[in-house]
Amino acid sequence: MxxxxxxxxxxxxxxxxxxxxxxxxxxxxxxxxxxxxxxxxxxxxxxxxxxxxxxxxxxxxxxxxxxxxxxxxxxxxxxxxxxxxxxxxxxxxxxxAEAAMHAAALVGRRFAVVTTLGRTTARARELVDRYGFRDACVAIRACEVPVLALEDPRARTRLVDECRRAVEQDGADVVVLGCAGMAELCAVIADEIGVPVVDGVAxxxxxxxxxxxxxxxxxxxxxxxxxxxxxxxxxxxxxxxxxxxxxxxx
Amino acid sequence: MxxxxxxxxxxxxxxxxxxxxxxxxxxxxxxxxxxxxxxxxxxxxxxxxxxxxxxxxxxxxxxxxxxxxxxxxxxxxxxxxxxxxxxxxxxxxxxxAEAAMHAAALVGRRFAVVTTLGRTTARARELVDRYGFRDACVAIRACEVPVLALEDPRARTRLVDECRRAVEQDGADVVVLGCAGMAELCAVIADEIGVPVVDGVAxxxxxxxxxxxxxxxxxxxxxxxxxxxxxxxxxxxxxxxxxxxxxxxx
Amino acid sequence: MxxxxxxxxxxxxxxxxxxxxxxxxxxxxxxxxxxxxxxxxxxxxxxxxxxxxxxxxxxxxxxxxxxxxxxxxxxxxxxxxxxxxxxxxxxxxxxxAEAAMHAAALVGRRFAVVTTLGRTTARARELVDRYGFRDACVAIRACEVPVLALEDPRARTRLVDECRRAVEQDGADVVVLGCAGMAELCAVIADEIGVPVVDGVAxxxxxxxxxxxxxxxxxxxxxxxxxxxxxxxxxxxxxxxxxxxxxxxx
Amino acid sequence: MxxxxxxxxxxxxxxxxxxxxxxxxxxxxxxxxxxxxxxxxxxxxxxxxxxxxxxxxxxxxxxxxxxxxxxxxxxxxxxxxxxxxxxxxxxxxxxxAEAAMHAAALVGRRFAVVTTLGRTTARARELVDRYGFRDACVAIRACEVPVLALEDPRARTRLVDECRRAVEQDGADVVVLGCAGMAELCAVIADEIGVPVVDGVAxxxxxxxxxxxxxxxxxxxxxxxxxxxxxxxxxxxxxxxxxxxxxxxx
Amino acid sequence: MxxxxxxxxxxxxxxxxxxxxxxxxxxxxxxxxxxxxxxxxxxxxxxxxxxxxxxxxxxxxxxxxxxxxxxxxxxxxxxxxxxxxxxxxxxxxxxxAEAAMHAAALVGRRFAVVTTLGRTTARARELVDRYGFRDACVAIRACEVPVLALEDPRARTRLVDECRRAVEQDGADVVVLGCAGMAELCAVIADEIGVPVVDGVAxxxxxxxxxxxxxxxxxxxxxxxxxxxxxxxxxxxxxxxxxxxxxxxx
Amino acid sequence: MxxxxxxxxxxxxxxxxxxxxxxxxxxxxxxxxxxxxxxxxxxxxxxxxxxxxxxxxxxxxxxxxxxxxxxxxxxxxxxxxxxxxxxxxxxxxxxxAEAAMHAAALVGRRFAVVTTLGRTTARARELVDRYGFRDACVAIRACEVPVLALEDPRARTRLVDECRRAVEQDGADVVVLGCAGMAELCAVIADEIGVPVVDGVAxxxxxxxxxxxxxxxxxxxxxxxxxxxxxxxxxxxxxxxxxxxxxxxx
CATH class of the missing domain: 3.40.50.12500 (Rossmann fold)
Structure with missing residues (x-):
């Protein structure tokens, strides 16, 4: 295959x-x-x-x-x-996005998306609606780090902080990473925030x-x-x- | 302006x-x-x-x-x-599409979209949802005439028939024409079917x-x-x- | 006309x-x-x-x-x-209300309504639902100023403050003024809060x-x-x- | 009391x-x-x-x-x-309407409203939405008998026929009578159509x-x-x- | 009967x-x-x-x-x-739950459920959806007191506090008690928080x-x-x- | 694994x-x-x-x-x-059911569920709602064959007929089989009706x-x-x- x-x-x-x-x-x-x-x-x-x-x-x-x-x-x-x-x-x-949301919905009840720039959240919301996850998605958050700056360690801190807020403030029991550039951060973030984290590429x-x-x-x-x-x-x-x-x- | x-x-x-x-x-x-x-x-x-x-x-x-x-x-x-x-x-x-749906919603309660090919109805439905007209839109119908064949008189008959079905079978009180190429047919169809008809270009x-x-x-x-x-x-x-x-x- | x-x-x-x-x-x-x-x-x-x-x-x-x-x-x-x-x-x-919400939906993604008294917000919400803007409307706020007191300068300050909260706290990218008596404040408020403001009379x-x-x-x-x-x-x-x-x- | x-x-x-x-x-x-x-x-x-x-x-x-x-x-x-x-x-x-819909929802899964004139169905639908029964209500049908003509035996036949269609064609497991003037017909209709029938006055x-x-x-x-x-x-x-x-x- | x-x-x-x-x-x-x-x-x-x-x-x-x-x-x-x-x-x-939500919806516009443990709120939300009260229910809150500990006076304080938050922070105009074990607290809580409180057993x-x-x-x-x-x-x-x-x- | x-x-x-x-x-x-x-x-x-x-x-x-x-x-x-x-x-x-609906939603836009007895369709609808597929699911049909009778060749004919109606009458572009006992019929039915068919066990x-x-x-x-x-x-x-x-x- x-x-x-x-x-x-x-x-x-x-x-x-x-x-x-x-x-x-x-x-x-x-x-x-x-x-x-x-x-x-x-x-x-x-x-x-x-x-x-x-x-x-x-x-x-x-x-x-x-x-x-x-x-x-x-x-x-x-x-x-x-x-x-x-x-x-x-x-x-x-x-x-489709893949990550389906996987998140199979493993928890209330996922949050944490993405890069705030200006992209409207598109994320549109996809949440199209795929049927309006009830399942409790928040779409942006860490305001551009895609090509995700490698920067300070950027990662902001991303982890935003993921933590999704759990603590929005009640998310799963977090979906909102950018392909975050793929390799998945396991690290899951360890830090204590709920499953989904990378869409995987x-x-x-x-x-x-x-x-x-x-x-x-x-x-x-x-x-x-x-x-x-x-x-x-x-x-x-x-x-x-x-x-x-x-x-x- | x-x-x-x-x-x-x-x-x-x-x-x-x-x-x-x-x-x-x-x-x-x-x-x-x-x-x-x-x-x-x-x-x-x-x-x-x-x-x-x-x-x-x-x-x-x-x-x-x-x-x-x-x-x-x-x-x-x-x-x-x-x-x-x-x-x-x-x-x-x-x-x-946005313009026609807003105008239709301002003049009636239940509009139907009548478009060209059936394969395009999924996109029309997506737009209905995005613009908030899920409740207002009672049907999306296709007359199965390609865009560039709308000039043909037989094509027009099929279009009018489909618009009439939207009124009689779906209970539409307004019809939205689902293609810019139908713009000049608006008044004629309205006369034939007895409900307001909206062209998106106008x-x-x-x-x-x-x-x-x-x-x-x-x-x-x-x-x-x-x-x-x-x-x-x-x-x-x-x-x-x-x-x-x-x-x-x- | x-x-x-x-x-x-x-x-x-x-x-x-x-x-x-x-x-x-x-x-x-x-x-x-x-x-x-x-x-x-x-x-x-x-x-x-x-x-x-x-x-x-x-x-x-x-x-x-x-x-x-x-x-x-x-x-x-x-x-x-x-x-x-x-x-x-x-x-x-x-x-x-109908007119202002349609106009707001044509110019932004997420509007907020800012109205007079809190007791009227249930009716506003009902209209939001009827017109199809449940997804588009992110908040309905009241400045708790009665209709006939809107001329008072202090009232205007409260109104502007509430509009600003709609932008900063609710993420609204358009504000709808929820009372005909606010019609002439539209441009002033838009200048102050930096997003488009819609008056329903206009x-x-x-x-x-x-x-x-x-x-x-x-x-x-x-x-x-x-x-x-x-x-x-x-x-x-x-x-x-x-x-x-x-x-x-x- | x-x-x-x-x-x-x-x-x-x-x-x-x-x-x-x-x-x-x-x-x-x-x-x-x-x-x-x-x-x-x-x-x-x-x-x-x-x-x-x-x-x-x-x-x-x-x-x-x-x-x-x-x-x-x-x-x-x-x-x-x-x-x-x-x-x-x-x-x-x-x-x-509120009372009848709540009672119907407590006794079945899918109710239909059968009312007098078709022109009133838009209001009925609005109430269905307001009260939260959009999913529970499978149809709103009109028998096209005016309120003050419900006493006529032929009118009753049309009403019963419409109720029966609600069960057989729409899959309703409860019928809500859509007019106070139908109150005393409730038991008779229930006998004829074999599902519970709700009168709002009672x-x-x-x-x-x-x-x-x-x-x-x-x-x-x-x-x-x-x-x-x-x-x-x-x-x-x-x-x-x-x-x-x-x-x-x- | x-x-x-x-x-x-x-x-x-x-x-x-x-x-x-x-x-x-x-x-x-x-x-x-x-x-x-x-x-x-x-x-x-x-x-x-x-x-x-x-x-x-x-x-x-x-x-x-x-x-x-x-x-x-x-x-x-x-x-x-x-x-x-x-x-x-x-x-x-x-x-x-069904009974309490129906009663709450008949007496106010926006009810909140206040229940025992946070882990049960997903089930409560599921019931809210099934019964059609998604719009009517503005919050589901947990006081984190187990069912069999509700008799404890300190538990009651936490329950009342959570009910008050439902009114003040969520804008609830009715509160639904989310456990049969709270039945006899209904009148007391209503007195304290100033809005109607519904016990599902009654x-x-x-x-x-x-x-x-x-x-x-x-x-x-x-x-x-x-x-x-x-x-x-x-x-x-x-x-x-x-x-x-x-x-x-x- | x-x-x-x-x-x-x-x-x-x-x-x-x-x-x-x-x-x-x-x-x-x-x-x-x-x-x-x-x-x-x-x-x-x-x-x-x-x-x-x-x-x-x-x-x-x-x-x-x-x-x-x-x-x-x-x-x-x-x-x-x-x-x-x-x-x-x-x-x-x-x-x-969860698995089949997710798979269907990943491969088409509008799936239909075809199940055994009509009395089970209310549960299927409840699951459609819970999983977020209310928009994606265009019909839930029953072939009125009990689970343990699915082996009977006449039963299979009824099942295939119902699947075909889902495509032709409801516009389904994917069919979900609504019973584990239908698992081995999946490929055969797909061949007969010309759209993808999903078995939940697989x-x-x-x-x-x-x-x-x-x-x-x-x-x-x-x-x-x-x-x-x-x-x-x-x-x-x-x-x-x-x-x-x-x-x-x-």
Whole structure:
């Protein structure tokens, strides 16, 4: 079984981190690799950057289909482009927000999301609603550390403090980490705050693996059917992606 | 007051139609023009096409900002890129699904959306939820006519039939047309089915005009603040859009 | 286009204030006037007063119909009698709570209502639910200043303080003013708190104007059809209001 | 214990019917009487009529307070004026829609409301939402028989047929009768359709009796506090109702 | 009329307390007794204990049916086994959480539950949702006093303090006591905190009495039909309970 | 990794079937066994039977803890006793309804549950709500075949027909099988109806395996802490189960 984790931003160090996090939890027979787009922003902290990350992400899906990848994990907590990716992929596509929230809901009653910047919490709330976790999610907190600064030790202190507040002030019995860049902090934070902590990259990997084991993939007809063939103008003309005519990447 | 209606697809005939529909309802002192992106799909009927339409839409917002446009209407019923556009624009940005649903809720109790293809109804439902109209929206129906075939007289018959079913079977007391390409059919359908019918292009125009008259625009800080300056790799490198450094369009 | 704003209480100074606020935002070709009932309470701060204000409000609608008014704004934040008014009017009728909440939802994600007395917040919450803004409305706050005392400078300080708390403590990115008597404070408060502030009188005026421009009015059959002809006993015997037999006002 | 059932319309035959229905279920030590207003419509089938019925209803509450009534049942399925009545009354006030829905929810999982005219269903739905029975209520059906025509045997057949559809098509396991005028049909319909049937007049009587037995009444401060003293202009000038200054009825 | 209150735990002093509380509010013609199971835990403060209390509770229902009891009140705030009991009983079965919440909703707008241990609040929240009171219930608070320690005067102080916080911090206008063991504290607490306080044992008794007076019982077919005859293995072999073959209790 | 699937009824053939279904999807390094209680009903089709199945289920959890089992799957679609089991187990406990709904939500937008008897659909709906899938679940259908009759070929035809109606009439894009006894029919039905079909036994197995791989287990404090030590009277006296004093099974 081949699972591909796609980092939708163009920062190599994050792609490497994500790959490590995913491989740690995969079962013996599962091959996991991690890739990133050839175009797009260095990190995703606004609706604008999310929008510009998606074309490059879709290109990676098209490439993965040509290689026979079995399932994809989209490793950004805004779950960018996941619906579009499902139209291109023949197997499951899971976002890490989706995966982390499902895992959290299976292990506790009231999870909190702790994310990077406050400006991204509206998107997180939208995903909470879409996935059905409005009752389960008791808080969405931001530690106000940018994605690419999470390595800084002081940043980690702020993140742990915010996670602790989620437990003590909001009554969370599980914490969901709201950024792929937090993946390797999961165990440390769990030790410090005394409740389970979920990283979406790891959760996405085992859930994608589960769906493949169950033989589940979206219905061939309906919402996630391959997009109709259609002219594509200008800069994006190369993106004539269809299931039966895989994209020619420039 | 200058309101710009952006057709997010690259089909000129639709841009023209949209412009006409918008101008009909604008007040005396309001200047309205209609534009389309330089890149992207000919029509939007899938998540994939929506994703690829957004970069070109954002380019138009950046151009509009340089020209001093007061407000924007995004004229595709999936409201693509509206959140990202709000981060670039200094005035209001309204999607036509958003506009049509608000107008419908102000005039009746139970509206139905009648759209083009069944595969797009999941996106419409998502928008109904986001905008708060879960109780107000009694049905989302598809007439299974593609966007670019709406001109065909037989297509119109199917559309009218579906609107009539929304009234008679679902108990709708208002009908929302689920595609910018239906804009000029609004009055005809209302006559045939006996309940008010809302076209989002017209609704978006008068609501954008209303917000400008009220002096309302998103808060300068928070979710819709200008995106942070950041490297953008590859094909999209030209998209270094920021409020203080307007995009240089190739 | 003739829009009539009805102050449902019997205090002339508020009627004048409301008229000024409405005229400021109306488009060039729109004529706006403001009226008040011949009977009813001096202000509305309880369910009881709201109930006694409605007959006089309906009388004004009946008079307006005889004069050919195109649309009505009901200028009390409890939106009293709006459904009943729709049964009498041939054009749109909008309440100012309804209007302000729709406008707020179009410009931000999370609005707060700041109103006069705490005892009225249950009604405000009921309206939030009815209009679909349960998710969008993050708080309903009261400054505990009675309607007729809003002119007092100390009252204004309390109002501004409460608006600021809505932003800082509740995370509101838009503030809705919860009383017609606050209409002229809108711009001042917005300057002080740094987020958009919505006054329902102005919002109701431009939204009513929008619906007329779109040609939208409730369906002639159904919930808002003219009430059936029927005996009316006692003091209210004069209220034999029907679309085809306009009320004879004593 | 003295419970007063108020018929908010001015049709004597309905007041008598309502009184009989209430007395049948009251406990041994409970005195029940039924009254009607001195002014207002002959029946309530529109928002307009509901609005004009409320002042007369409030007058009856004020009279009841002077007589020491312990609790009130408002016997119209729109629950008109119940919140306003609570501001005047020192004991519980219950609407028959409220009462019937609570009783239905205590005995089954999925109730349907079967009411008179389709135009009133929007109000019924609003009450379902307010009382928290959105999940419990599976349908609101209308038999299209006016309130004052319910005595007609053919009308009864249509009512029974609609109740049966609620069970067979909507899966209701309890039926709520949506009009005080249906009170004496309750047992007959239950026999015919094989599921429990709830009449709000009877339900309101026993629930009001229950609240008195429990010593429960709304908090003296807050939403249901006595309305503030205030000038009341015009025709309604006699309505200076306050807890400490009972209304002088003309 | 014979109403039986069942204490689902095996502590005699609580059974006696519950019986007293129920008898105080019953009407003149209503006979009330209180019983407890022959097996199960001394008190119920976990899901595990609730699960082990239910078989003994069902045995009491079967015994009651043989004696012709008219209705049952299940006197533990988790409402354990209520659905199963309804399958065995020919009359109404009401849980005290259910009863207290319905009564609270009839007398105020925003109730708070104040219960014993924090670990039980998730179950209380589940019941709030099931009964439709998600909007009405503004808080669920725990005083962290175990059920069997409620008699301690210091425990009562903590309980009263928590009730006061529900009013002052959460804005509750009614308080629901979250444990049968608090039944006799109801009036004292109401005096101290100034809002109505509801005890579920008393509420359950008068509501059961109401349903019997209305002649309401679950439909004979459907969810609450008698369970099908079926082999029962091991320790529970004696539990071959069916409506037509009452359980033989060892 | 050791995962134990517990069939909560006492029918050996179903335990064997469940074991086979679980083992098929487990990863290479995962050991899966299936057990059943020593007491309780032959199948679970009522609230009463569910209540009597739980003590035997909890006994199996206690035994599993003594053996060092890593995670449990509760293989009945009512998810009986899952919360209680979590208080006893040190690792994850998953119900098959929970597991199937999560898997369905990860692969489609709108799932339908197709179960055995109509009388069990209220419980299924309750679980849909608890797990957050109210929006995702478009229908709960019953084929009216008892659990122990599912082997009959005519029964299978009825089941397939009902699944097809879920797709064609309700618009489901995934079907969830509502009984552990349907586990081996999953692939066949998927082939016939053309959308993915989810069996909860398989889904529960891979999700339990996922949670163990992620190192997630409920917080040691809080709702799922071990129950307090406490006297247990009568027949169930042997059930003194606590984490630090494992149950002595007769």
């Amino acid at each position: 081949h699972i591909r984790v796609i980092n939708p931003n163009t920062t190599r160090a994050m792609t490497d981190l994500i790959g490590r996090s995913a491989r740690v939890v995969a079962a013996a027979g599962t091959f996991v690799d991690a890739v990133q787009p050839t175009m797009g922003p260095a990190s995703i902290e606004s609706h604008y950057e999310e929008a510009l990350a998606v074309p490059g992400l879709l290109e990676q899906i098209a490439l993965g289909e040509a290689e026979g990848v079995d399932a994809y994990v989209v490793a950004c907590f805004g779950d960018p482009g996941v619906d579009a990716a499902r139209e291109l992929a023949s197997g499951p596509v899971i976002g890490i 959760a996405g990997t085992v859930l994608a693996q589960s769906l493949v084991a169950l033989g589940l993939r979206p219905a061939a007809a309906g919402e996630y059917a391959a997009p109709p063939a259609k002219p594509m103008a200008g800069l994006l003309a190369g993106f004539a992606i269809r299931a039966d005519a895989p994209v020619a990447v420039a | 200058h309101i710009r209606v952006i057709n997010p697809n690259t089909t000129r005939a639709m841009t023209d139609l949209i412009g006409r529909s918008a101008r009909v309802v604008a007040a005396a002192g309001t200047f309205v023009d209609a534009v389309q992106p330089t890149m992207g799909p000919a029509s939007i009927e899938s998540h994939y096409e929506e994703a690829l339409a957004v970069p070109g839409l954002l380019e138009q917002i950046a151009l509009g900002e340089a020209e001093g446009v007061d407000a924007y209407v995004v004229a595709c019923f999936g409201d693509p890129g509206v959140d990202a556009a709000r981060e670039l624009a200094s005035g209001p940005v309204i999607g036509i 609704a978006g125009t008068v609501l954008a005009q209303s917000l400008v008259a009220l002096g309302l625009r998103p808060a300068a800080a928070g979710e819709y603040a200008a995106p942070p300056a950041k490297p953008m790799a590859g094909l999209l490198a030209g998209f270094a859009i920021r409020a203080d450094a307007p995009v240089a369009v190739a | 003739h829009i009539r704003v009805i102050n449902p209480n019997t205090t002339r100074a508020m009627t004048d204030l409301i008229g000024r606020s409405a005229r400021v935002v109306a488009a060039a070709g729109t004529f706006v006037d403001a009226v008040q009932p011949t009977m009813g309470p001096a202000s509305i701060e309880s369910h009881y007063e709201e109930a006694l204000a409605v007959p006089g409000l309906l009388e004004q609608i009946a008079l307006g119909e005889a004069e050919g008014v195109d649309a009505y704004v009901v200028a009390c934040f409890g939106d009293p009698g709006v459904d009943a008014a729709r049964e009498l009017a041939s054009g749109p009728v909008i309440g100012i 919002a109701g005026t431009v939204l009513a104007q929008s619906l007329v421009a779109l040609g939208l009015r409730p369906a002639a059959a159904g919930e808002y059809a003219a009430p059936p002809a029927k005996p009316m006993a006692g003091l209210l015997a004069g209220f034999a209001i029907r679309a085809d037999a306009p009320v004879a006002v004593a | 003295h419970i007063r059932v108020i018929n908010p319309n001015t049709t004597r035959a309905m007041t008598d019917l309502i009184g009989r229905s209430a007395r049948v279920v009251a406990a041994a030590g409970t005195f029940v009487d039924a009254v009607q207003p001195t002014m207002g419509p002959a029946s309530i089938e529109s928002h307009y009529e509901e609005a004009l019925a409320v002042p007369g209803l409030l007058e009856q509450i004020a009279l009841g307070e002077a007589e020491g009534v312990d609790a009130y049942v408002v016997a119209c399925f729109g629950d008109p004026g119940v919140d306003a009545a609570r501001e005047l009354a020192s004991g519980p006030v219950i609407g028959i 339900a309101g009587t026993v629930l009001a009796q229950s609240l008195v037995a429990l010593g429960l009444r709304p908090a003296a401060a807050g939403e249901y506090a006595a309305p503030p003293a205030k000038p009341m202009a015009g025709l309604l000038a006699g309505f200076a109702i306050r807890a400490d200054a009972p209304v002088a009825v003309a | 014979h109403i039986r209150v069942i204490n689902p735990n095996t502590t005699r002093a609580m059974t006696d307390l519950i019986g007293r509380s129920a008898r105080v509010v019953a009407a003149a013609g209503t006979f009330v007794d209180a019983v407890q199971p022959t097996m199960g835990p001394a008190s119920i403060e976990s899901h595990y204990e609730e699960a082990l209390a239910v078989p003994g509770l069902l045995e009491q229902i079967a015994l009651g049916e043989a004696e012709g009891v008219d209705a049952y009140v299940v006197a533990c705030f988790g409402d354990p086994g209520v659905d199963a009991a309804r399958e065995l009983a020919s009359g109404p079965v009401i849980g005290i 509420a359950g008794t008068v509501l059961a009495q109401s349903l019997v007076a209305l002649g309401l019982r679950p439909a004979a077919a459907g969810e609450y039909a008698a369970p099908p005859a079926k082999p029962m293995a091991g320790l529970l072999a004696g539990f071959a309970i069916r409506a037509d073959a009452p359980v033989a209790v060892a | 050791h995962i134990r699937v517990i069939n909560p009824n006492t029918t050996r053939a179903m335990t064997d079937l469940i074991g086979r279904s679980a083992r098929v999807v487990a990863a290479a390094g995962t050991f899966v066994d299936a057990v059943q209680p020593t007491m309780g009903p032959a199948s679970i089709e009522s609230h009463y039977e569910e209540a009597l199945a739980v003590p035997g289920l909890l006994e199996q959890i206690a035994l599993g803890e003594a053996e060092g089992v890593d995670a449990y799957v509760v293989a009945c679609f009512g998810d009986p006793g899952v919360d209680a089991a979590r208080e006893l187990a040190s690792g994850p406990v998953i119900g098959i 889904a529960g197995t891979v999700l339990a395996q996922s949670l163990v791989a992620l190192g997630l287990r409920p917080a040691a404090a809080g709702e799922y802490a071990a129950p307090p030590a406490k006297p247990m009277a009568g027949l169930l006296a042997g059930f003194a189960i606590r984490a630090d004093a494992p149950v002595a099974v007769a």
